[in-house]
Amino acid sequence: MGHILTFHRVIPPLAGPRIHNHQGLEVSPEHLEEVIQYFLKRNYRFLSLDQLKTVLDRGDADQKFVVFTFDDGYQDVWQYAYPVFQQYKVPFAIYISTNFPDQTAILWWYMLEDFVLRKDRISFCLSGKTYDISCVNREEKEAAFARLRKIILNEPDQLRLPGILKTIFGDLYAALMQDSQSLSLSWEQIRSLSQDPLVTIGAHTINHYPLSQLDESMLKQEVEGSRLRIEQEIQGPVRHFAFPFGKKGEASLREFAFVQQAGFLTATTTRIGNIFPAHKDFPTALPRISINEVSHSPVLALQTAGFISSVVNRGKRMITD
Numbered sequence: 001m002g003h004i005l006t007f008h009r010v011i012p013p014l015a016g017p018r019i020h021n022h023q024g025l026e027v028s029p030e031h032l033e034e035v036i037q038y039f040l041k042r043n044y045r046f047l048s049l050d051q052l053k054t055v056l057d058r059g060d061a062d063q064k065f066v067v068f069t070f071d072d073g074y075q076d077v078w079q080y081a082y083p084v085f086q087q088y089k090v091p092f093a094i095y096i097s098t099n100f101p102d103q104t105a106i107l108w109w110y111m112l113e114d115f116v117l118r119k120d121r122i123s124f125c126l127s128g129k130t131y132d133i134s135c136v137n138r139e140e141k142e143a144a145f146a147r148l149r150k151i152i153l154n155e156p157d158q159l160r161l162p163g164i165l166k167t168i169f170g171d172l173y174a175a176l177m178q179d180s181q182s183l184s185l186s187w188e189q190i191r192s193l194s195q196d197p198l199v200t201i202g203a204h205t206i207n208h209y210p211l212s213q214l215d216e217s218m219l220k221q222e223v224e225g226s227r228l229r230i231e232q233e234i235q236g237p238v239r240h241f242a243f244p245f246g247k248k249g250e251a252s253l254r255e256f257a258f259v260q261q262a263g264f265l266t267a268t269t270t271r272i273g274n275i276f277p278a279h280k281d282f283p284t285a286l287p288r289i290s291i292n293e294v295s296h297s298p299v300l301a302l303q304t305a306g307f308i309s310s311v312v313n314r315g316k317r318m319i320t321d
C-alpha cells in the first residue's frame with residue numbers, strides 16, 4: 001500500500017497577521033523535511049509518478065511507497081521545497097495550471113486575503129445591493145473574508161469574475177492582481193525544474209475550473225491545451241495530470257476516462273485515500289492524502305493508516321467513481 005501526498009505551498013511562517021482559512025494550504029520547509037523523515041524512518045520507497053505507474057502495472061503496489069506532489073505551481077515550491085528535495089534526493093511532481101505562469105490567473109482568494117488585511121472598512125455596490133463592512137480587528141477581518149468569499153463563490157459564471165472583483169476591490173484591484181501574480185512559478189523556473197531527473201512536471205488544466213461542469217470541447221481544451229502549453233515550454237512530454245478540486249461532482253467517471261484516452265499515464269484527484277494494487281485498473285482516478293499544517297507525526301500516522309479516509313469515504317477502501 002502506498003500514498004500520494006498533496007501539497008500546495010511551502011513557506012516559512014509569515015510575519016504579520018493572516019486569514020486563517022489559507023494556512024491549510026501551507027507547510028513550512030521544516031515541516032516538509034519532517035514529513036520526508038517520517039517516511040524515511042519507516043523504510044518507504046520514494047517514487048516519481050512514472051515509477052508509480054510502473055509499480056501499479058507490475059502489481060507491486062502492495063509494497064510501501066510514497067509520492068510527493070504539489071498543485072498549481074507556486075513560486076515558493078522553487079524557493080523553499082526544491083532545496084529540501086535536492087538535499088534528500090527525493091523525487092516530486094508539480095502540477096501546473098498554465099494560466100498561472102502565463103500570468104492570466106486570478107488568484108482571487110489571495111487577493112481577498114490581502115484586501116481584508118489592508119482595509120478597515122469595505123464598501124461597494126454589487127447587483128443592486130450595497131455592502132458596508134467594518135473590517136478593523138482580527139475577528140471582523142475573518143468574518144469579512146468569509147462573507148466576501150461566499151459572494152465570489154456564489155457567482156456561477158466564471159467570466160463575470162473579473163468584474164465582480166473590480167467592484168469589490170475598487171482602487172486596489174490592479175495592485176492586488178500584481179501581487180498575486182508574483183506567487184506563480186515562472187516558465188523559466190519550470191523549464192529549469194523539468195531538467196532535473198528528480199522533478200516531474202504535470203498538467204493541472206489551463207484555468208483551474210471544476211471539469212465536471214464543462215462541456216466536451218471545453219474539457220478537451222483544458223486537459224489537452226494545458227499539456228500542449230507545458231510541452232512547448234519544457235520541450236518534453238507531459239504524462240501526468242491532476243484534477244483541479246477533484247472531489248466528486250468536480251471530477252468523475254467522464255473526466256477520468258477522458259484523461260486516460262488523452263494518453264496520460266496517471267491522474268490524481270483530491271479524494272482522500274491510499275493506493276492499492278487494484279488501482280492498476282484506475283490509473284487516472286488516484287486518490288491522495290492532503291498534507292497541511294496539522295500533518296505532524298501522529299496525524300500522518302492516522303492519515304496513512306487509512307483511518308481518516310475510511311471515515312470520509314464511509315468505510316469504503318477504494319473510491320473510483
Ligand SMILES: [Zn+2]
Pocket residue numbers: 071072204208243244245
Ligand atoms: Zn489546484
